[in-house]
Amino acid sequence: MQKAIISFGICLVIGFGLGYLVFGVIMGDSDQQTQVAQTETETTNQADTPDSASAEKENTEAKEGATTSVSADNILDQRGCLGCHSVESLNLKGGAVGPDLSQAFVNVEGKHGKPIEEFLKAPTSAVMSGVISKDPLTDEERQQVLELLKQASEAK
Structure with missing residues (x-):
């Protein structure tokens, strides 16, 4: 009975650890990431050319x-x-x-x-x-x- 409780505890810790690793670290916290649309800005100085x-x-x-x-x-x-x-x-x-x-x-x-x-x-x-x-x-x-x-x- 005691081995079963210890095994359950170890599995619980491993499960939460993997969950934290996958969802917290690898995927990141999407609430803290800013999603910004990237726009292209380009400035050219062509005032000296005829066209x-x-x-x-x-x-x-x-x-x-x-x-x-x-x-x-x-x-x-x-x-x-x-x-x-x-x-x-x-x-x-x-x-x-x-x-x-x-x-x-x-x-x-x-x-x-x-x-x-x-x-x-x-x-x-x-x-x-x-x-x-x-x-x-x-x-x-x-x-x-x-x-x-x-x-x-x-x-x-």
């Missing part, structure tokens, strides 16, 4: 196509989605445990058998159903997520 107006126009057009700015205080960050997911097309760095959400707006229906609007209400994946059922999105939050994911799918 400076056309060069500036090309530079501006290239910037508009290459970057998408998202507020650092977006719904995905507020709801903790970036703890597991990232959105590469919007330069939102997050966790690596969940899939990149850049194309989720168009891919969810094919993967999970229901439109993304319905998936956000009642997910069919085991992990997301557990996450959403604990803290469901309001209609307004769901709409904000949809708008952001639509923007991400168009940006890539």
Whole structure:
């Protein structure tokens, strides 16, 4: 009986230690990490060249196509989605445990058998159903997520 209690205690300590290592150290504390959309800034001084107006126009057009700015205080960050997911097309760095959400707006229906609007209400994946059922999105939050994911799918 005493060996069983000691074995249980050792297993308990090892389990909590591994949990701390995986969720605390390796994955990091997502509440303390700031998620900032990276934007490209480039300044060029071409005032001395005769084609400076056309060069500036090309530079501006290239910037508009290459970057998408998202507020650092977006719904995905507020709801903790970036703890597991990232959105590469919007330069939102997050966790690596969940899939990149850049194309989720168009891919969810094919993967999970229901439109993304319905998936956000009642997910069919085991992990997301557990996450959403604990803290469901309001209609307004769901709409904000949809708008952001639509923007991400168009940006890539």
